[in-house]
Amino acid sequence: xxxxxxxxxxxxxxxxxxxxxxxxxxxxxxxxxxxxxxxxxxxxxxxxxxxxxxxxxxxxxxxxxxxxxxxxxxxxxxxxxxxxxxxxxxxxxxxxxxxxxxxxxxxxxxxxxxxxxxxxxxxxxxxxxxxxxxxxxxxxxxxxxxxxxxxxxxxxxxxxxxxxxxxxxxxxxxxxxxxxxxxxxxxxxxxxxxxxxxxxx
Numbered sequence: 001x002x003x004x005x006x007x008x009x010x011x012x013x014x015x016x017x018x019x020x021x022x023x024x025x026x027x028x029x030x031x032x033x034x035x036x037x038x039x040x041x042x043x044x045x046x047x048x049x050x051x052x053x054x055x056x057x058x059x060x061x062x063x064x065x066x067x068x069x070x071x072x073x074x075x076x077x078x079x080x081x082x083x084x085x086x087x088x089x090x091x092x093x094x095x096x097x098x099x100x101x102x103x104x105x106x107x108x109x110x111x112x113x114x115x116x117x118x119x120x121x122x123x124x125x126x127x128x129x130x131x132x133x134x135x136x137x138x139x140x141x142x143x144x145x146x147x148x149x150x151x152x153x154x155x156x157x158x159x160x161x162x163x164x165x166x167x168x169x170x171x172x173x174x175x176x177x178x179x180x181x182x183x184x185x186x187x188x189x190x191x192x193x194x195x196x197x198x199x200x201x
Contacts (some may be wrong), residue, residue: 044173045070048147050103050134053116058101058132060147065171066097067197070147072139073102074111074163075122082164083127085185089194090131096198097171100131105139108162112136139165151175166190170197 045068049059060068071086083102090100104119106112112119116135123129137145139160144152151167152159158178159165166179168190177193184190 042174043150045147045150045169045175046173048145048150050101050137050145050147053104053119053133053135055135058134060169060173063099064173066099067171067176067194068099068101068169069194070101070103070151070167070169072105072107072148072160072163072165073123073133074105074108075114075119076111077109077163079162079164079181080122081127082185083123083129087127087129087131089185089191093194093198094131098194098198102129102131102133103139103145104133104136105163106136107138107140108160111163151178168193168197171200 046061046064049057049061052058069086069089071082073083074080086100086102089098094100102123104112104123119133119136123133137148139145139148140152148160154175155178158167160181162181164181166183166185167175168177168179170176176197179187179190
């Protein structure tokens with residue numbers, strides 16, 4: 001079987017080995033290799049912005065240099081009590097620079113059917129969440145928020161499969177880890193990853 005080195009494939013070779021199909025296979029690798037070869041920086045999380053639950057913009061660039069834990073949330077899920085653990089992380093590490101960002105989504109099991117009022121009632125009134133929440137957004141498929149499309153391209157095998165999936169963005173703006181819904185906010189693996197990023201200069 002012939003193996004191709006993405007850094008060595010030029011446009012003519014791509015067309016020769018299959019046109020659009022080859023671009024689909026090698027495109028991301030080629031773009032990354034090209035960026036490396038030309039000294040261009042890869043896109044980071046700081047390129048993206050969310051609209052807050054209150055309507056205000058939340059540009060991730062405002063948190064450049066800080067680790068960010070991005071979690072797709074839902075009000076009617078069996079994992080909804082994880083709001084308590086996420087709030088505990090926010091309380092514990094906020095002063096050290098951690099941002100916890102909740103992204104309400106109705107993508108899994110239609111478990112976030114309401115609007116801002118219902119989301120606020122669950123997160124703020126029932127679980128006393130004080131970390132920022134975005135407006136409801138898609139986190140999978142063609143309509144996914146651009147941040148989630150970027151994250152899925154960065155780590156295609158770690159995309160959200162249910163509510164309360166957790167992405168950890170490092171101080172450099174790159175995606176450092178993904179944690180499934182079943183990983184509690186207090187899980188030592190998640191806590192250790194957060195502390196590792198907080199300890200970076």
